[in-house]
Amino acid sequence: MKISIVGCGYVGTVTGVCFADFGHDIVFHDIDRKKLDYLDRGKAPIYEPSLEDLIRKNRERLTTTSNLTVAVRDTDLTFVCVGTPSRDDGSIDLAYILSASATIGKALAKAPDFHSVIVKSTVFPGTTDGPVRSVLEQESGRQASVDFGLGSNPEFLREGNAVYDFSMPDRIVLGAGDDRTMGMLRTLYTSFSCPKLETSIRTAEMIKYASNAFLATKISFANEIGNLAKRLGIDPEEVFAGVGLDRRIGPAFFRTGIGFGGSCFPKDVRALIAGAGDHGENLQVLHAALRVNDEQPLKLIRLLQAHIPDLSDRRIGVLGLAFKPDTDDVRESRAIPVIQALLDAGAEVVAYDPLAMENFASFFPQIEYAPSPEIVLAADAVLITTEWGEFEHLDYSGTTVIDGRRIATASRTAEVYEGVCW
Ligand code: NAD
Numbered sequence: 001m002k003i004s005i006v007g008c009g010y011v012g013t014v015t016g017v018c019f020a021d022f023g024h025d026i027v028f029h030d031i032d033r034k035k036l037d038y039l040d041r042g043k044a045p046i047y048e049p050s051l052e053d054l055i056r057k058n059r060e061r062l063t064t065t066s067n068l069t070v071a072v073r074d075t076d077l078t079f080v081c082v083g084t085p086s087r088d089d090g091s092i093d094l095a096y097i098l099s100a101s102a103t104i105g106k107a108l109a110k111a112p113d114f115h116s117v118i119v120k121s122t123v124f125p126g127t128t129d130g131p132v133r134s135v136l137e138q139e140s141g142r143q144a145s146v147d148f149g150l151g152s153n154p155e156f157l158r159e160g161n162a163v164y165d166f167s168m169p170d171r172i173v174l175g176a177g178d179d180r181t182m183g184m185l186r187t188l189y190t191s192f193s194c195p196k197l198e199t200s201i202r203t204a205e206m207i208k209y210a211s212n213a214f215l216a217t218k219i220s221f222a223n224e225i226g227n228l229a230k231r232l233g234i235d236p237e238e239v240f241a242g243v244g245l246d247r248r249i250g251p252a253f254f255r256t257g258i259g260f261g262g263s264c265f266p267k268d269v270r271a272l273i274a275g276a277g278d279h280g281e282n283l284q285v286l287h288a289a290l291r292v293n294d295e296q297p298l299k300l301i302r303l304l305q306a307h308i309p310d311l312s313d314r315r316i317g318v319l320g321l322a323f324k325p326d327t328d329d330v331r332e333s334r335a336i337p338v339i340q341a342l343l344d345a346g347a348e349v350v351a352y353d354p355l356a357m358e359n360f361a362s363f364f365p366q367i368e369y370a371p372s373p374e375i376v377l378a379a380d381a382v383l384i385t386t387e388w389g390e391f392e393h394l395d396y397s398g399t400t401v402i403d404g405r406r407i408a409t410a411s412r413t414a415e416v417y418e419g420v421c422w
Contacts, residue, residue, distance in 0.1 A: 001188055002075040003027070006068065006100050008035040010046050010263070010329070011120060011155050012081030014162040017044075017051060020058035021167070022191060027071040028064045031099075036064040047328040047355055048162045072107035072115055077184055079153070080104070080119045080132075083263075090270035091278075092124050094131060101132045105139025108148050116149030116181040122212070122268055124275040125205040128152050129177060149181030152201040154208035159262065160326030172196045175204025209272045213286055216265040218253040220292035226256030226421030227299070236421050237406070256421035258385065258404035259296035261323035261332040266293070296420070297334045297404065300383050301341045303418045304402045308381055312346030317370075317379035319394075320386025320405065321353035321360040328355040330363065334404065335385040339364055342383075352376045354388055384410060 001024045005016040008030040016026040028039055035045040042059055044051040055062065065071045072078055082096040097119070104117055117136060119128045128151075133144050144150045152175035157165035172189050174196060176182035182198060189196060199207070226236040236256045244251030260266065269286050276283045308314055323333035330336070335351070342349050349367040353360065357369045370376050373391070377399050384391060387405035394409065401407075401414035411417050 001025075001077065001184070003188075004029060004068070004071040004075045004078040006030070006078060006080050006104065007082035007096070007121070008032075008039065008045055008064075009081065009083065010048065010159055010162060011157065012079070013039070013045055014048060014051065014157060014166050015079055015081060015120060015155065016062065017054045017058065018163060018166045019188070020061040021054050023061075024188070025061050025075075026063070027075060028062070029066065029068050029071055033066065036066065039064050049160065049326055050163050054163060068103050069107040069110055072104065072111050075115070077116050077118055077188070078104055080117065080121055081155075082121055084121050084123055084267070084271075086267040086270050089274060091274035092127075092267075092271040094123070094127065097121060097123060097127065098131060098135055101135040102139050105136040108136060108140035108142060111148070114148060114180060116151055116176075116184055118151040118153050118181070118185070119205075120153055120155050122154060122208050122264065123152075123205055124271055125202045125209070128175075128201045128205065133177075145178040149184070150177040150201065151175055151181045151185060152204040153185060154204055156208070156211065159329055160324055169194050173199065173204045173207050175199045175201040177201055209268055212265055212268040213272050213283075213289075215253050216260055216269050216293070217285060217289040219255075219260045219265075220289040220296075222254045222256050223259060223296050223421065224292050229256075230419070230421050255406070257296075257387075257406065258300055258334045258338070258420055259293040261334045261336075263323075263329060263331040266290070266332045294337075297337045297385075298341055299420050300338055300385075300402055300404050301345070303420065304381055304383065305345075307400055307402075307416060307418075311342065314347050314381070315379040316342050316347045316349055317376035317382040318342075318349060318351040319353075319373060319376055319382060319384045319391055320388055321351055322356035322386050322388075325386055325388045326355075328359055330356050330359045333360070333385070335360070336363065338383060338385055338404070339367060343367070350376055350379055353386065354390060381416075 004027045005012045006029050008028050020026045038045040082100045085093045087093045174185045229236040240254035273283050321335045352370045352373045381400040384403045391407045392409045396410045396414040399414050400416040401410045403419045
């Protein structure tokens with residue numbers, strides 16, 4: 001099939017490149033010309049393991065354009081993969097979705113054949129069939145389900161594992177407003193062997209939100225039990241090894257630590273809470289999950305202050321700035337509240353991350369970025385905020401380590417060691 005991708009970030013780039021690897025022809029479009037330039041040079045506009053190899057392998061099936069009208073005319077489907085950040089009140093900010101829809105709508109007005117628009121971005125239930133549909137119809141002068149198709153195909157990939165997750169998903173959710181669109185989605189995903197759910201557009205949107213909200217809640221639940229376990233002298237890893245063996249529960253997402261960050265869980269849980277509020281529902285469990293997640297990183301500072309009560313002018317090292325390992329993404333990283341609290345307490349911060357220092361520096365230009373972790377380890381104390389594999393191979397001897405991510409080598413070899421929940 002021929003596919004247009006609108007938005008070349010983590011989801012759009014991985015979606016386009018992986019579909020190309022399945023034999024489809026892809027046209028990428030983004031308002032950020034730099035992203036397209038990267039792709040034109042055979043490079044990935046974002047860091048994701050093995051993505052650049054796939055771009056090189058499939059170069060003849062990957063093109064870019066700044067002219068979406070031509071892309072829509074020449075393709076069967078358009079995937080909308082633009083960002084859906086939070087507004088200040090936590091509700092979903094649809095600005096990118098609506099501006100992308102307006103551009104696609106103008107292009108649809110000139111499309112000679114039936115073309116389907118599939119929203120892959122995470123949006124509140126009702127968005128695709130509501131505001132997106134209205135803008136597309138208004139700008140194209142055409143009618144959804146009759147002159148063009150509309151669908152929802154939420155994405156479940158994890159950054160750092162995105163190529164594998166996209167190609168080997170646990171399930172695929174296909175929501176369509178008309179038979180032709182569902183038919184195209186079925187064809188597109190024919191070679192995937194996982195369970196495929198065919199639903200309404202609204203249900204597909206809700207499956208994505210409910211999945212992220214449950215996983216976020218599972219993490220906050222584990223952290224709350226972990227906080228109590230630490231006080232009782234119990235190792236939460238052993239506790240959750242036992243709990244996770246219950247088939248009704250499962251072992252995933254029970255790692256205790258300083259909580260979840262990233263471009264999805266925090267904003268999606270906030271958006272679900274805010275959207276539910278608009279419909280008269282108060283999602284109390286999710287409010288609590290966010291509260292635990294806000295407090296968890298600050299526990300690291302309290303544990304540090306048990307060793308160094310006055311942090312003013314003390315040099316504190318931070319290992320890890322990405323919100324998780326194997327990505328350069330720092331959106332809502334737990335290192336952000338940790339470093340902010342250190343600065344508020346008057347500490348001098350020196351930080352190291354294998355990939356994310358450049359991205360982090362745009363938020364915190366005032367801290368020192370070390371070219372090697374050894375410089376961080378020479379500080380008065382070190383906080384570990386991301387579980388990068390390479391942190392297992394450092395020499396922590398003579399160091400005070402407060403660990404938010406359970407680095408086993410640090411627990412064995414640091415002079416003073418405290419874990420946030422262990
Ligand atoms: P991102 O910020 O990395 O990329 C979004 C891209 O869209 C940017 O390159 C931006 O320039 C582009 N864009 C914005 N407005 C545009 C427009 N009008 N026309 C063309 N391009 C435009 O975002 P992301 O992390 O890829 O997330 C995209 C969506 O997918 C979000 O809704 C997110 O919640 C969801 N999602 C993300 C992940 C993830 O792990 N990142 C996983 C699953 C779902």
